[in-house]
Amino acid sequence: MNAFGLHSSHGQKAAALGGPVCLLLGLKVCATTPSPIHFLLLPFEASEIAVPQGSGITVRIKRPSPAPPLKSCYIITSKQHMSELFIEPGKRQNVTFSCRDPEKHFVVEIEKNIDCMSGPCPFGEVRLQPSTSELPTLNRTFVWDVRAHKSIGLELQFSFPRLKQIGPGESCTDGVTHSISGRIDATVVRIGTFCSNGTVSRIKMQEGVKMALHLPWFHPRNISGFSIANRSSIKRLCIIESVFEGEGSATLMSANYPGGFPEDELMTWQFVVPAHLRASVSFLNFNVSNCERKEERVEYYIPGSATNPEVFKLEDKQPGNMAGNFNLSLQGCDQDAQNPGILRLRFQVLVQRPQNESNKTYVIDLSQERTMSLTIEPRPVKQGRRFVPGCFVCLESRTCSPNVTLTAGSKHKISFLCDDLTRLWMNAEKTLSCMDHRYCYRKSYQLQVPEDILQLPVQLHDFSWKLLVPKDRLSLALVPARKLQQHTHETACKTSFGYLVASTTSSQDLYLGSFCPGGSIEEIKVKQNSSVTLRTFAHSFQQEASKQGLTASIIPYFKEEGIFTVTPDTKNKVYLRTPNWDRGLPALSSVSWNISVPSDQMACLTFLKERTGVVCQSGRAFMIIQEQRTRTEEIFSLEEEVLPKPSFHRHSFWINISNCSPVSGKQLDLLFQVTLTPRTVDLPVIIAAAGGGALLLFALGLIICFVKRKKRKVSKGPAVGIYNGNINTQMPQPQKFQKRRKDNDSHVYAVIDDTMVYGHLLQDSNGSFLQPEVDTYRPFQGPVGDCPPSAAPGCSRTPTAKFTADEPVPSSSPESDSEPYTFSHPNRGEVCNRDTDIPLLNTQEPVEPEK
Known part of the structure; x- marks a missing residue:
């Protein structure tokens, strides 16, 4: 606040500390400066707004949406307190406010209707009427609503600054927002919301356009930044042109996003790319609707291509590594009236310099595989604010994507469009299954990474083998080419790769541990189905790949x-x-x-x-x-x-x-x-061992003599066990079993024949x-x-x-x-x-x- 109790911005509102301002839209502006004492009595703006007859301009001062918390601030006109004021063409109105900060409680909308159907269109640069310096410092929204015939194409040209499209929930850093809509008969179609400093240079529409420019009360901008031109019929909803001066990216969305794209409509994006750069398209998010007739698709027109237009489904990998300008079109279909669904698309175009790897092709032969897949994808990293060129994997040098999955049963030719291949890694998976226990016993598999994968210039992250055997019938034994060390905090693995071994059953997953070469473990046996994952920790794995290798054998359960x-x-x-x-x-x-x-x-x-x-x-x-x-x-x-x-x-x-x-x-x-x-x-x-041995031999001799002597006294009846009634037959109490057996002869038996004397006590019924x-x-x-x-x-x-x-x-x-x-x-x-x-x-x- 200044010395008079006002916000400093109010000193900008009225050039002489808040004097009355006379506004006549498009005609005249007059201002007088009261004395300081008079200003203290009127600590707010006083304006006279006049709208010329036939200008097609209307002015509305109203509460913003959503409305701020209730506070006693009103528009004062003709000694009346009002919460909203509407001024039509040919009207004049004196306006003041009952509070010192009206910009927090009111906005002003200035709308101009332009009818190109009954008269000529005012083509050329569009001016702000009045300019921002002549308006009270409220948040301002200028709206131009242009109506034209269906056969007339209108073009909005944004010379400076170009626009950048934003999605729901996003906002512009400077607060300046462009909202652009088109029209299909009586239906308004939202083309998108845009900020400044982007790549969108032109937007062409048919059957009229509605352009809204929102300027915050503190922004000094006093130009619209666009012009309107007359064009021939474009025979589609709209065309958006995006111009790249150098490396960069642009994110664009279909009309009505995130809502549904209009039924059976066509929308086109034109991209202007310098000849020395390459462009790649990737779909960030899309949905398809339920079609009764036709088919939803995207079409590419690439200059120099012999197959124009190139047609793709939305779920297909999109083209990449394209040189020069190209067009991308989204075509809708006739939707099911009962269950139409939603067609929407959000995609990114990345423009960057061609890389050395983009000219080299690698062949991955998975034609002999049946259960193996290989995925090449970006590493998870934190993205900074600066532009980072993307990394793409291209199939047959044209269909490029940030991630590609190669499936078994075919040969694949791939190349890379990437400035730094360390930003990519590979993950592979292979299933080895043998479910017939009669055939599987002693069957073995070599768990090694194929040479085709090791030749790629991208680091292998994981290669997983899933080993499946008959439940409760057979088990698995893993024998490494080199003995393994278990990873612990005391002895951490320092090799370029290791193995993660887990047992997988329907009830639980048991992680047996992480192991690396150079230890003492010769074999790991796993009860049932298991998963073995080779994980690399450094790029040097390619040089040490010869040290890897496990043999998985099927063994008895x-x-x-x-x-x-x-x-x-x-x-x-x-x-x-x-x-x-x-x-x-x-x-x-x-x-x-x-x-x-x-x-x-x-x-x-x-x-x-x-x-x-x-x-x-x-x-x-x-x-x-x-x-x-x-x-x-x-x-x-x-x-x-x-x-x-x-x-x-x-x-x-x-x-x-x-x-x-x-x-x-x-x-x-x-x-x-x-x-x-x-x-x-x-x-x-x-010496103790020798003495103990001699004593043991002597004791054995005595026992043999004693037993023979006893045998002579036994009658010729059947041999029986001698029962000793003094033996302690109770189990030892919970304490350590004493090694000495003094006074305990429970272990001494004579001859025990096939039938015991007390055998009848062991008989059941x-x-x-x-x-x-x-x-x-x-x-x-x-x-x-x-x-x-x-x-x-x-x-x-x-x-x-x-x-x-x-x-x-x-x-x-x-x-x-x-x-x-x-x-x-x-x-x-x-x-x-x-x-x-x-x-x-x-x-x-x-x-x-x-x-």
Whole structure:
């Protein structure tokens, strides 16, 4: 505000601090300046508006739409307070306002009707009458409504500045807006809304035109910026001309956008492009209507083309890499009266310099493929304000688009119209399916990126193989050309590519992990359908492509979600983690690791956190660590117990982790490391082992003598088992099983023949024998199979350690190496309640003890 309490803009409204202004549209303007005291009494504009007779001009001052919040501001004329004022030709009106800021409450519309049907049209430059300097500082809208015969074409020429079309919800930065409409009989058709500083230089229409120029109250513009010319019939709704001086882009829309294009109409865009540049068209958004007759289409007229006009459907890839001027036309159809639908189109024309790659053609041969597709598309990047030349992929050098999908069964010739090919990447997908389990067993596939794709000058982002096998009948084994490393925070992959392995079933997707070459994983087995994705991280993948390669083989079915075969490197630590690291191992699922330990090495197993944090809703979460040579097992509850401290293993061993149904938010995830160190044997260990061996031989001799002596005293009746009534037959309480067996002879049996003395106690009502449920643990007797350890017994919640060949032998009751350890599981209610929710995932039958 100034010293008189007025907005500074009001000093511009009335040249002498707000004196009365006399306005006579197109005739005269007079102004007087009152004294400062008089101005304080009238802190607003006072105007006299006169409209000449026969000028075809009308003036309307009204509230804007939408109306501002209610406030006591009115138009004062003839001592009356009014909210709207209409002045017809030949009328004169004195106008003042009751507030200091009328521009916030009122707008002025000046409309001129031009009838070219009853008289000559005033062709040439269109003037603002009156100019902006002679009007009160309200938001102003000048409207020219020109009516013409159907056979007359009218042309609006925009010399400076040219126009840029905007869509719904967009606005012009300077507030100056051009709204242009045409007419079909009595129906008004909106051609579009435009701002300044664009490429549109001319708009031709038939049967009249309505042009509205909106100027904000603060804008100093005082020219219309266009002229009207007479043209012959154009025989279509309109023609829009767009001129490019250099590189740039233009976004244009069909009439009535986003509403429906008029039925069975034709609209054309003419593009003027310098000869040294190239133009490409891409459709940003379109809809088609329901046609009864004809067909909706777009037509291109390209100078020099032998097939003009070139006709395309709206869903087709549009032409690109075009040199020189060209036309694009949109043709509607006769629509279904009951369900017409909507035809609309929004597209972009990009003009840029020709690139070196646009002259080179690449051949992609997918003729022998059946289930493969390749997509070339822009990388997702943030767009800046400056003009960025587009990247297009062209089929047969003419049909260009920002993204192209090449399908199987044909050869494809492509070229690139792009200034920087690093802005594009490729994604490919291939399905490998074998659903007949009799034919598929041991069938294998080579998972390698084809050479045709590697030759392209665009980076490969993803190549995915979907592997499908019969459900619950067969599984998959993935063997890499080079051993793999699992990506973790501790050992991040630093190669140019890696593999993402996931198991895909109808119920869930299990992400097994991300892997890259250069590690210790020799094989990954997946229970059912899986997805393997090769993902690149650098352009150097083309040079390292020879290092990639996986063999996918179909193998017998197993119940684990995944089995990893790992041979640690003697020089590096191996970090491994459970699948679905971010979301936790799925409920009631199991995964195993087969860790190989060389004969001259010792493996140290270390868990990198103290507890898992999992909380079970049902079932139990546990871990089994089993020596493969001696079958020694340790079972740990993962829900309550502290994870084991670092442990050393002299032989290859299994790690099996099985999950329960966890409480939401309490997921199971484990990270552990395996480190190899050279195995060392000192003299005391050798002496102790030698002494222990001699003692064991002596004990065995005594046992043999004792047994033979007992046999002599047995009668010739059938051999029977000797029952010891002093034996403790109860299951061990939930605590660590003691290694010493002092005062415990439950493992000692004499000769057990085919029929037991107490066999009648095991008979059911039909006379058949009931076999007790047993778990059998045997010492090492030969090579170990590929099956991981079985699930833990239902009663066991604590680690259970069994003897190994490397542990000291107890002093009591020496045994032979071939003697099996057998624990009978108690029936329900006898000792403990077995939890039936524990998933028993081992498919092998229990090993029967030798007789």
